[in-house]
Amino acid sequence: MKNILLTMVAAALVIGCSSEEGPHTKGVYMLLDTSGTYTEELVKAQHIINYTLAKLNPGDTFAVARVDTASFSEKDIVAKVTFDDRPSAANRQKRQFRESVDQFVKEVKPSSYTDITGGMLQAVEYLNEAGVGRKTVLIFSDLKEELKKGYVRDIPLQVGGYEVVALNVTKLRSDNIDPREYMDRLQMWEERVEAGEGTWRVINDMERLESVIID
């Protein structure tokens, strides 16, 4: 009987003393460029969001925010969630999240400017606060930053431990005339991210997205 009790106590300890969400969870913050004609690409963004939702597990954090004139704001967050520990509740949250995003894509209006840096700063702040283990920032944009006059964004990014992935970086008309612009743009962002001790990747083929979100 003593052995039975000891075994049951051990089982209770194992179940009861489990640590709460630790640094093993994933955090994904996705920035959606809503400037000009890029809003037409948002259908692709929807697929990426759905794919990411399918890949995330209970306890993970996911947020989708728009990039507009001034993106360094919580108001630009379209949908955010930290999934419940229970798989069934997490699935319900995923469905709600998708509905929010679908609604946003339907109602979105193009913005005049593109404040990617502000969005990045907001993403870093949000994910740091969420206390997740693996942090990923997805930038769904052509990476052409256009700031409104007076906005200061030459701020170094503090993205140590972050994986910044640029998705669907479309070529602009001017890029076709002079591809160096496109390359310089990518180079500039890579340098900024790596200067902030983050890792930088560009994925234009959406089939390679699987390597970004690993179970």
Add this chain to the structure above:
Amino acid sequence: MSFSEIYLLWSESAALSAVIWSVIIMLLTYLAREPMHRMIEAVSSLAKSAFQQASESLMRAERRLAERNTEVLIAAGREASEHLIEREFERINKIVEADLAEYPTLHRKISDVITRIDEDYKQSSDVPPEAPGWNKAISAVAQIPTSKSDPMVGQILESIHSSLEKNHDKTLEEYRKSSRDRHMLLKNMLPSWRGMNSDLKQVDQNVNALMERSRVVDRQMEEYEKIINETDSAKKTLSSSSLTQFFVAGFVLAIAIGGAAINFNLIARPMQEMVGGSSVMMGFKTANIAALVIILVEVAMGLFLMESLRITRLFPVIGSMKDSMRVRMIWITFSILLILASVEAGLAYMREVLAQDDAALRASLINSAATAIGVSDRWITTAAQMGMGFILPFALVFVAIPLESFIHSSRTVLGISAAGTLRALAFSFSVFANASHYIGRMLTSIYDLFIFIPLWIETRIRGSNRSEKKKEKRGFNPLQTESMKEVS
């Protein structure tokens, strides 16, 4: 001073320097020959004796281990044999109690039947009808000398004849009747005979079964005596039996581990609903650890159940409990197992529900056009999973039996393996000891080979000295003979 300066110390010519240095080194080596030989011999002897000692101590350890293995093997064999003999005696006891306890009743039954048969037999004995007593009187009347023509006499004789005929018929009829009665009695005896025959056959079977059991006990006793006497054949049999048990039990345990793995997969995912899907303990998901703990608790309960049923003997404390306490423990462990099995069946159902929910969500997220396939047949997989979830905990109960065999046989197998390793090490050290001896001799020879010129010169000088001495001896001998002669 550099090496080249030292090298060219004697001459500017490199070749000449090489020769001079070679001569010097050779001379020095020649002078150091005796101490060098002693040193090589000492080192090789040291290594040889060290390796020999190591080898001997390993062999001693191996012998001690082998003795200990034999003791363990004999003790295990004796215990198993005692258990078997005890079991055989229990069987004999059961036969005696079940069948031979009724022997007095059977004996009385057979005696009654025999008495009845005996009485019937006596009654059925054939008694010839007695001849009427007045026959002699009739004969006497018949011998009266009278004339045949006398009608009186003729009438009397006719009358006598008819009376005799009547009497004969009556007697015959009575005899037939009594014969019929006897036959009836004999016919009535037949079931009694058959019943007695069947009873005797039953007794024969019981006695034969008893004889068979006694022969088995004899065989077991012979084996037991062999084990007690520690004969080689008993040791070999026990050793091979132990190895067989080890591998068979290992195989069954591997199957059980496979079953436990399936069980784990059945309950790990739904456990996330209970303990959370994101918490981690010691690098592992808490849900996985909880599922594993449930399975281990089931195995532990199975062990206690088997122990309480006295099928296994891993915990002497449980085996030596009072019967009432043991029965209580059987019911408690069985109840816990039943609850855990029900929990597992519920978790298996939950797993299926979650899997369906996940599949539906993924289909709607990744491919909205995807359609659910075979939804109507889902109940089959759900029922199968629930059944497995309920049955596997009870199947795991039987792990206790191979586990006990594995633990018992592993003592012998590990002992044999350790003894083999020690023997191999002892052999290696013995080889090293011989190798060091011969390496020492080889190094001495190589050393002498390097200084073969001075050695050759030494041999020559010694040879010439020896021949001079011989000559001296030869020159002295005639003189000695002459002086001897003079003396004589």
